[in-house]
Amino acid sequence: MRQLRFIAKKEFYHILRDPRSLAIAIAMPILMTFLYGYAINLDIENIVVAVVDFDRTLESRQLADRLYQSTYFSRPERSVVFEDPEAALRRSQAAAIMIIRPGFGEAVRGRERFSLGMLVDGSDNTLSAAIQHYSSVIVADYTRDQMPLNLTVPFIEISTQVLYNPDLKSSHFFVPGLVAIILMMISALLTSITITREKETGTLEQLRTAPVKPWVILSGKIAPYILLALLDGILVLVAAELLFGIPFAGSELLLLGFGLIYVSAALSVGILISSLVKTQQVAMIAALTSTMLPSVMLSGFIFAIRNMPRPLQGLAHIVPAKYFVTIIRGIMLKGAGLDILVIHGLSLVALMAVLMTVAARKFDTRAG
Amino acid sequence: MSFVTVSGLHKSYGRVRAVVDFSLTIDRGQIYALVGPDGAGKTTVIRALCHLTAADGGSITIAGRDAARQFNEIKPILGYMPQVFSLYPDLTVEENLWFYAGIYGVTGSHYHEKSEYLYRFSNLKPFAGRRAQNLSGGMKQKLALSCALMHDPELLVLDEPTTGVDPLSRRQFWEILLELKRQGVTILVSTPYMDEVARADRAGFVFNGAKLAEGTPEELPKLFEGHLYYLECEPTAALAAALNEIDHLTARRFGGGMHIYIDKGWHHEDLVEPLRRAGVRPGQLKAIKPDLEDCFIQLMEAPQ
Numbered sequence: 001m002r003q004l005r006f007i008a009k010k011e012f013y014h015i016l017r018d019p020r021s022l023a024i025a026i027a028m029p030i031l032m033t034f035l036y037g038y039a040i041n042l043d044i045e046n047i048v049v050a051v052v053d054f055d056r057t058l059e060s061r062q063l064a065d066r067l068y069q070s071t072y073f074s075r076p077e078r079s080v081v082f083e084d085p086e087a088a089l090r091r092s093q094a095a096a097i098m099i100i101r102p103g104f105g106e107a108v109r110g111r112e113r114f115s116l117g118m119l120v121d122g123s124d125n126t127l128s129a130a131i132q133h134y135s136s137v138i139v140a141d142y143t144r145d146q147m148p149l150n151l152t153v154p155f156i157e158i159s160t161q162v163l164y165n166p167d168l169k170s171s172h173f174f175v176p177g178l179v180a181i182i183l184m185m186i187s188a189l190l191t192s193i194t195i196t197r198e199k200e201t202g203t204l205e206q207l208r209t210a211p212v213k214p215w216v217i218l219s220g221k222i223a224p225y226i227l228l229a230l231l232d233g234i235l236v237l238v239a240a241e242l243l244f245g246i247p248f249a250g251s252e253l254l255l256l257g258f259g260l261i262y263v264s265a266a267l268s269v270g271i272l273i274s275s276l277v278k279t280q281q282v283a284m285i286a287a288l289t290s291t292m293l294p295s296v297m298l299s300g301f302i303f304a305i306r307n308m309p310r311p312l313q314g315l316a317h318i319v320p321a322k323y324f325v326t327i328i329r330g331i332m333l334k335g336a337g338l339d340i341l342v343i344h345g346l347s348l349v350a351l352m353a354v355l356m357t358v359a360a361r362k363f364d365t366r367a368g
Numbered sequence: 369m370s371f372v373t374v375s376g377l378h379k380s381y382g383r384v385r386a387v388v389d390f391s392l393t394i395d396r397g398q399i400y401a402l403v404g405p406d407g408a409g410k411t412t413v414i415r416a417l418c419h420l421t422a423a424d425g426g427s428i429t430i431a432g433r434d435a436a437r438q439f440n441e442i443k444p445i446l447g448y449m450p451q452v453f454s455l456y457p458d459l460t461v462e463e464n465l466w467f468y469a470g471i472y473g474v475t476g477s478h479y480h481e482k483s484e485y486l487y488r489f490s491n492l493k494p495f496a497g498r499r500a501q502n503l504s505g506g507m508k509q510k511l512a513l514s515c516a517l518m519h520d521p522e523l524l525v526l527d528e529p530t531t532g533v534d535p536l537s538r539r540q541f542w543e544i545l546l547e548l549k550r551q552g553v554t555i556l557v558s559t560p561y562m563d564e565v566a567r568a569d570r571a572g573f574v575f576n577g578a579k580l581a582e583g584t585p586e587e588l589p590k591l592f593e594g595h596l597y598y599l600e601c602e603p604t605a606a607l608a609a610a611l612n613e614i615d616h617l618t619a620r621r622f623g624g625g626m627h628i629y630i631d632k633g634w635h636h637e638d639l640v641e642p643l644r645r646a647g648v649r650p651g652q653l654k655a656i657k658p659d660l661e662d663c664f665i666q667l668m669e670a671p672q
Contacts, residue, residue, distance in 0.1 A: 006470030010459070017458040202454030209418050210471050211443040 003212050007220025011194065015224060025190060029182045029232045033239045036174040044130040049073045050080040050094040057105025059146075066142050067098070072134045089121045096120045096131045108146055164249075164333045171244040176332045177301040179236050180324040181292070183259065184266045187229045188291045191222055191270025192283040195363075199278060218363055222267050229263045230256075249335030258327050258345060261352050265320040266291070268355035275362035295321035320355075323348040369432070371396040371554045372417070372523065377426035379412050386412040388577045390426070394556060394570070399549050401565050402558040403664070404574035410558040411451055413574070414527045417556070418448045430523060444472070447521030451528045453508050457501035461492055461511055464500055465518065472519035486514040489544060506537030513544065524548065526557040530564065542567050562661045573664050580667040585660065592658035592666055597636060599626040599653055610646040614639060620665065627662060628653060 015022055051064040067073050076094045081087055088094040099117030107114035118135065120128045165172040198204040198221075207217055240246040273286045297303065298312065299321035305313055316322050323344045330336035330344075338345070370393040377390040387409045394400040402410045415421040417428055419439045428435035430442045455464045465486065469479045487493040490510040495503065500511060509529050516524065526545075530538045542564065545555055549569075557568070565571040566585045573580040573588075581591055601607065603621040611619035616631040617639060630636055636643070640650050658666075 002473065002475070003471055006467060010456070010463070010467050013459055013463060014456070201457065202450055202452055203456060205420055206448070206450065206454045207471070208420060209443065209446060209448040210468075211440065212471050 004216050004220040004223070007212075007217060008223045011221050011224045014194065014197075015228070021190065021193065025186055025228055025232065026235070028186065029236050030239065032178060032182055033175065033236050033243070036178050037171045037239075037244050044072055044127075044134065046074045047072060047096070047127065047131060048076050048094045049131065049135070050076045050085070050088050050097045052080050052082060052085045052097055052099045054082070054102050055100045055104040059105035059108045060100045063100065063104075063139070063142055064098075067135070067138055070134070070138060072130075086119060089119060092121075094121075095124070095127055096135070098135065108143070169244070171240075172246050172333060173329075174301075175236065175240040175244060175246055176328045177299070177325045179233050179328055180262070180299065180321045181295045181301060182236060183229050183233055183263055183324075184269075184291045184295045184321050185288065186232050187225060187263050187266035188270040188273065189284060189287040190225045190228065191267045192273040192277075192287045193280050194221055194225070195271065195274035196277060196280045196283040199274070200280060214363060215360060218271065218360065222271075225267065226260070226263055229266070230259065233259055246332065248332050250331035250337065254338060254341075255328060255331045258324065258331075258341075258348065261345075261348055262320060262324045265348065265352035265355050268352065268359040269320075271359035271363055272355070275359070294319045298322060299325045301325050317347075318351065320348060320351050323351070370394060371398075371431060372400075372556065373427075373429040374413065374417065375427055377413065377416060377428070378424045379416060379421065380424055386577050387416070387423075390574075390577070390579055392572055392579065392582070394554055396554050397549060397552050398569040399545060399555045399557065399567070401568035401571040402556070402574050403560070403562065403565050403571055403660075404558075405560060408574040409577035410574050411527055412577070414525055414556070414558060418446065418525055444519065445522040447516035447519070447524045449509075449512050449516045449524075449526045449529055451531070453500075453512060455500050455508075455512055455515060458499060460497050460499050461503070462496040464511060464515055468515040469518045474518055482518060482520075486517060489517075489547075490514050506533045506541075509533055509537070509541060510544075513541070517548070522552075522554060524553050524555045526555065528558050528560065530559060530561065538564075562659070562664065565660050571660075573667060575668050581663075588660055589658050589663050592663045594632040594666075595630045595635065596656055596658045596662055597628040597630070597653040598622075598656045599628050599648065601625055601648070601652065607647070611643075611648070614642040614646065617642075618669075629662070629666060 015025075049067065051067065053060045053064060068075055076088060078088075078093060080094070080097060085097045085099065088097060097119040099119065101117065104114055104116070106112075116139065118132070120131055122128045195204070198207075204217075208214075237248070241248065269291060270287060273283055273290065277283050277286055294315075295301065298305070298308075298316040298319045300316075301321065305316050305322065308316070326344050327341050327348070330341055372392075372394040374393075375391045377387050379385075379387040390409070390413055392400070392402075392413075402413065404410055412421060416423045417430075417435070419435060419442075431445060433439075433441050435442060456467070459467065462483075465483050466479070469475065469482065474482055487496070490507075490513070492507060492510060492514065495507065500508065503511060513526070513529065516526075530541055533541065538561075545557065546567065549555060557564075559565070565588070568585065570582065570584055571588060572582045581588060583591070599619070603624065603626050608619050608621055608626065611617060611626070611628065616634045618629040620627045620629070628636075630639070636650060636653050643650060643653075
């Protein structure tokens with residue numbers, strides 16, 4: 001136990017003496033939080049829609065005003081050329097163009113059927129679907145308001161109430177999942193680097209001639225990185241609260257418990273990588289590619305796993321992030337307890353146990 | 369009984385036979401030197417001894433314990449210093465000492481005593497706060513030795529500790545080894561330098577993975593067969609080639625002249641005529657006593 005303390009303390013010296021690794025460990029989570037929280041924004045806001053009004057009546061202007069009063073749409077900076085409205089789409093000056101043919105005002109007054117034209121830029125399919133949805137809602141709203149008060153028609157609508165993320169903010173969706181990605185990457189990266197560094201300096205071999213057990217070397221070396229990973233997790237969660245106002249509905253302690261299991265799995269991945277490679281550089285590349293890609297793609301962090309082809313769904317089952325993304329979203333957004341998360345939790349524990357066993361065995365073997 | 373016994377050691381890397389049927393014994397409190405050129409197999413023997421390389425065959429016994437099965441019992445009495453500098457470059461001299469002391473359970477006042485003693489030994493005290501990466505080659509080796517000595521090992525294994533170290537540091541390093549020997553430490557040291565053999569108790573010549581000869585520094589030169597002469601001349605390649613044409617004679621450039629080996633049973637008077645043809649007068653040849661290097665070269669070139 002005393003040896004373990006010495007190794008852990010020495011590891012802290014390494015961390016403090018190597019500003020680059022420390023910078024990666026601290027700056028990367030913050031940078032990624034900003035990226036996923038702000039830049040990658042799937043919320044629909046201020047989409048530029050041009051209105052080409054051939055009708056030029058009171059009603060056509062009312063409709064256009066209604067469109068722009070909503071927070072979803074805004075006016076293009078330049079007016080659209082009437083002869084070739086599509087040019088605005090080609091030049092990306094607008095995401096959609098509403099064309100109001102002559103006769104709109106008359107049709108509204110006479111309560112006749114009328115068809116509005118809409119050109120939508122389909123190259124961004126998320127956006128185009130949203131434009132279609134929101135614009136038809138606004139048009140329906142407008143026509144309902146034009147009904148004389150004495151005339152009532154049965155009007156049935158669905159009143160949807162969104163739970164757990166009422167504003168459907170993408171930051172609420174991304175940031176908890178981001179904790180999973182960051183913990184996996186940082187833990188695997190730093191562990192594989194610190195072990196390959198001792199391989200490069202030859203000190204690992206020196207330790208093997210000393211009366212210290214391999215598991216003590218291993219535990220002592222990774223203990224500081226468990227703390228560092230947890231610090232990163234807290235950093236992202238604090239940012240989530242302060243910057244994006246993401247609520248924390250569930251138990252912090254439960255999340256910490258699962259976090260420790262998850263970090264252990266991630267560290268094991270790092271140990272495995274270090275047993276396969278010889279230099280820090282290769283370790284860094286291997287750790288980033290082998291954790292980043294599966295954790296982002298196959299964890300449900302962005303893409304729903306159930307919509308994937310079968311083989312990929314199978315592969316997702318051995319990605320630790322898949323379980324932790326579900327767990328952390330459940331705890332943070334829904335306040336889910338252990339009773340609900342038990343299946344995911346057990347899967348994560350099993351995965352960690354397998355990874356740890358393999359990693360410890362790999363680390364134990366002697367060179368040549 | 370001997371303190372270290374290696375018998376019948378074999379190790380191959382793929383098709384390369386690094387060590388072939390290698391045996392040696394070291395008595396307690398002796399300095400044993402493994403001498404040989406690069407690639408002779410010295411490092412493989414040492415790594416097998418320190419349990420860092422799994423041998424293909426043979427057995428190793430240290431302090432009465434079988435290294436293959438009881439290595440954990442050997443670890444506390446073993447101090448190992450590898451060929452390449454293997455300490456933490458980003459830690460200071462003091463921190464490196466502190467760390468290895470901690471690993472071997474040398475703590476508290478015992479650590480302070482021991483580190484002060486090692487600082488006196490190595491003269492590294494003024495550099496205690498300097499990072500290991502900023503030390504000179506000689507200082508690095510002294511620090512590595514200090515770390516290996518932290519736990520008072522009974523057996524010290526050093527792999528080419530003086531390679532690439534300046535002559536003064538080399539001499540200081542050997543002073544330390546001799547002092548350790550006086551304290552009863554058994555030492556196995558490998559070196560490419562012949563002059564270091566003279567300070568060891570026994571030495572083994574290693575070449576092509578095998579031990580060519582073994583003995584005390586006094587015994588080894590006596591293995592030389594034939595006669596040795598020193599030729600004071602301009603040691604040109606042309607002259608060497610001309611001399612080597614002569615039967616029963618081998619010429620080798622040596623500093624500002626040449627060493628001439630004449631086979632056993634022959635004498636330089638028998639070769640006056642051929643020598644004259646090569647442009648050498650018999651009076652130029654001075655009979656000298658063969659040293660370790662002459663002996664080693666003759667053994668290396670003997671048909672095996």
